[in-house]
Amino acid sequence: MREVFHQSLEDVQGRLVEIAELVTVAIDKATRAFGTSDVSLAEEVIEADAVIDDKAGELDELAIEILARQQPVARDLRIVVSALRMSASLERMGDIAEHIAQLTRMRFPERAIPKGLKSTFLKMGELDVEAARKLAELLRTQDGDLIDEIRNADDALDELHVSVFEKVLSDSWQGEASATVDATLASRYHERFGDHAVSVAKKVAYLSTGEWTAATDALDIVTVEQ
Amino acid sequence: MREVFHQSLEDVQGRLVEIAELVTVAIDKATRAFGTSDVSLAEEVIEADAVIDDKAGELDELAIEILARQQPVARDLRIVVSALRMSASLERMGDIAEHIAQLTRMRFPERAIPKGLKSTFLKMGELDVEAARKLAELLRTQDGDLIDEIRNADDALDELHVSVFEKVLSDSWQGEASATVDATLASRYHERFGDHAVSVAKKVAYLSTGEWTAATDALDIVTVEQ
Numbered sequence: 001m002r003e004v005f006h007q008s009l010e011d012v013q014g015r016l017v018e019i020a021e022l023v024t025v026a027i028d029k030a031t032r033a034f035g036t037s038d039v040s041l042a043e044e045v046i047e048a049d050a051v052i053d054d055k056a057g058e059l060d061e062l063a064i065e066i067l068a069r070q071q072p073v074a075r076d077l078r079i080v081v082s083a084l085r086m087s088a089s090l091e092r093m094g095d096i097a098e099h100i101a102q103l104t105r106m107r108f109p110e111r112a113i114p115k116g117l118k119s120t121f122l123k124m125g126e127l128d129v130e131a132a133r134k135l136a137e138l139l140r141t142q143d144g145d146l147i148d149e150i151r152n153a154d155d156a157l158d159e160l161h162v163s164v165f166e167k168v169l170s171d172s173w174q175g176e177a178s179a180t181v182d183a184t185l186a187s188r189y190h191e192r193f194g195d196h197a198v199s200v201a202k203k204v205a206y207l208s209t210g211e212w213t214a215a216t217d218a219l220d221i222v223t224v225e226q
Numbered sequence: 227m228r229e230v231f232h233q234s235l236e237d238v239q240g241r242l243v244e245i246a247e248l249v250t251v252a253i254d255k256a257t258r259a260f261g262t263s264d265v266s267l268a269e270e271v272i273e274a275d276a277v278i279d280d281k282a283g284e285l286d287e288l289a290i291e292i293l294a295r296q297q298p299v300a301r302d303l304r305i306v307v308s309a310l311r312m313s314a315s316l317e318r319m320g321d322i323a324e325h326i327a328q329l330t331r332m333r334f335p336e337r338a339i340p341k342g343l344k345s346t347f348l349k350m351g352e353l354d355v356e357a358a359r360k361l362a363e364l365l366r367t368q369d370g371d372l373i374d375e376i377r378n379a380d381d382a383l384d385e386l387h388v389s390v391f392e393k394v395l396s397d398s399w400q401g402e403a404s405a406t407v408d409a410t411l412a413s414r415y416h417e418r419f420g421d422h423a424v425s426v427a428k429k430v431a432y433l434s435t436g437e438w439t440a441a442t443d444a445l446d447i448v449t450v451e452q
Contacts (some may be wrong), residue, residue, distance in 0.1 A: 064307060071297045081290060084307065088314070168403050177394050180406040188411065 005076060008066045012083045013139065015059045019090045020136035020200075022052050026097035027132050027193065031125025034100050034186065035118070039108040045101035052094035059087045082203045086139075089196045093132065096193045103186055107178075112186070114179035117167060124160050124190040127153045131197040138204050150201045154194035161191040231302060234292045238309045239365065241285045245316045246362035246426075248278050252323035253358050253419065257351025260326050260412065261344070265334040271327035278320035285313045308429045312365075315422045319358065322419045329412055333404075338412070340405035343393060350386050350416040353379045357423040364430050376427045380420035387417040 026045050033041035063084050066072065072080055104112045113121050131153040138146040164187040167173060168180055175183070252271050259267035289310050292298065298306055330338045339347050357379040364372040390413040393399060394406055401409070 064303060067293060067307075068299045068303050073294045077290060077294050081293070081310065084310070085314070088311070165407065168407060173403050175403070177399050177401070177406045180403045181391065181394060181410050184407050184410040185414065188414070 005066075005070050005072060008062075008070065009079065012059065012062060012066070012080070015055065015062065016083065016086055016090070017136055017139045019052060019055050019059065019087070019094075020132065020139050022048070022055065023090055023093045023097065024129065024132040024136055026052065026094055027100075027125075028129045030097040030100040030104075031121075031128060033104045034112050035122055035125060037104060037108060037111045037113075039105055042101035042104040042108075046098055046105070049094050049098040053091060056087045056091035056094075060084055063087070078206070082206060086200045086203050089200045093193055093196045096189045096196070099189050100186060103182060103189075107182065110178075112182055114175050114183040116173070116175065117164060117183055120160055120164060120167070121186060121190075124157060124187070127157050127160070128190055128193045128197075131157075131194055135197050135200055138201055142204060144205065147201045147205050150197050154198045157191055157194035161187050231292075231296050231298060234288075234296065235305065238285065238288060238292070238306070241281065241288065242309065242312055242316070243362055243365045245278060245281050245285065245313070245320075246358065246365050248274070248281065249316055249319045249323065250355065250358040250362055252278065252320055253326075253351075254355045256323040256326040256330075257347075257354060259330045260338050261348055261351060263330060263334055263337045263339075265331050268327035268330040268334075272324055272331070275320050275324040279317060282313045282317035282320075286310055289313070304432070308432060312426045312429050315426045319419055319422045322415045322422070325415050326412060329408060329415075333408065336404075338408055340401050340409045342399070342401065343390060343409055346386055346390060346393070347412060347416075350383060350413070353383050353386070354416055354419045354423075357383075357420055361423050361426055364427055368430060370431065373427045373431050376423050380424045383417055383420035387413050 026048060029041050030045045032038065033045065063080050066080055067077075106112070131150050134146045134150050134153070137143070138150065164183055168175070168183050173180075252274060255267050256271045258264065259271065289306050292306055293303075332338070357376050360372045360376050360379070363369070364376065390409055394401070394409050399406075
């Protein structure tokens with residue numbers, strides 16, 4: 001039974017890695033599309049989100065099947081419940097990539113990336129991709145050093161998120177209302193993407209350390225500065 | 227065992243109702259604070275969010291304990307997994323109420339509610355409160371008619387969300403960048419609140435009908451129009 005359970009967990013882990021990799025591709029394409037107003041790339045992201053949703057749904061079904069057939073208890077049970085939550089966060093990260101792609105499509109042929117914030121959003125995009133890529137690696141290797149690296153990327157995202165609002169609310173901001181709206185939404189999406197990456201990473205920490213705390217489990221919501 | 231399970235489910239249900247009622251109070255206060263720039267009311271919401279988080283955490287622990295001790299299978303198992311997801315959505319609704327309160331506090335003593343959009347945001351606030359109140363009632367009574375009413379409130383919220391962007395992007399919009407930022411974030415929060423209410427309501431539908439579909443379970447993300 002123990003052997004069966006461990007095989008099942010490996011299956012779960014493999015699927016989490018697969019979804020995280022799909023999310024990495026999605027956020028990479030979405031942020032490149034946003035930066036270059038590439039509407040066809042944006043549309044690829046929008047279409048591919050259904051695949052992420054399906055994979056997350058299949059993972060949920062597998063987790064429920066493990067609960068039903070193998071009846072895990074104690075730490076094993078918490079691992080399976082964690083997998084359900086990681087699946088939900090990864091699915092949400094895919095949605096956020098889709099939202100960034102939608103912003104790009106909506107503004108086309110105009111640029112979605114607001115003037116004066118190009119380098120900021122390029123950097124936010126890079127940090128999102130980095131966080132997603134490291135999350136996939138963390139899920140594959142359970143190398144705990146990656147957790148801090150993902151946190152660092154999220155901290156940098158939070159700082160850039162604040163800087164976007166400082167810029168938009170400064171006297172020097174010349175953007176039209178549409179640029180202000182785009183900057184607000186896009187910055188919020190990037191910031192939330194990082195939050196979800198940290199939320200998943202903390203659950204992986206639990207899997208490797210066995211230390212379960214309320215903080216491990218709670219969806220960590222970085223205070224919205226703006 | 228069956229009897230014990232049903233008692234446990236009643237406990238779960240009672241806690242879901244309690245959290246939904248706390249969320250109703252939070253969104254009611256948050257939207258009133260936003261409408262009247264009442265910073266002390268906003269602070270009440272911000273402080274009280276920890277209670278919602280704690281209650282959601284306790285409910286999660288109870289659900290995990292039920293899984294461990296009673297080892298439910300089939301539909302019973304799905305009910306418990308659904309409760310975990312409803313708990314996460316309710317907790318997130320509390321966070322959104324807190325975010326609206328934070329917007330109010332940040333702008334104080336200025337008004338957070340953007341000029342020209344007062345009636346729109348008052349209406350969005352009313353719809354959020356209505357959705358939350360009906361959700362609490364739905365969780366208590368499992369009266370399926372309420373599900374459609376919550377959907378209708380969410381549809382109305384989506385329409386108002388689109389109208390906010392139409393207004394902000396129109397030639398007549400005179401708001402400064404800060405008003406544009408506030409309108410964008412506040413509208414997004416209201417819209418997401420409605421999405422989560424529908425997501426929980428659909429899971430209650432499952433509890434009463436026993437019909438489990440991918441759609442019942444997926445976090446329904448209304449396409450972001452802007």
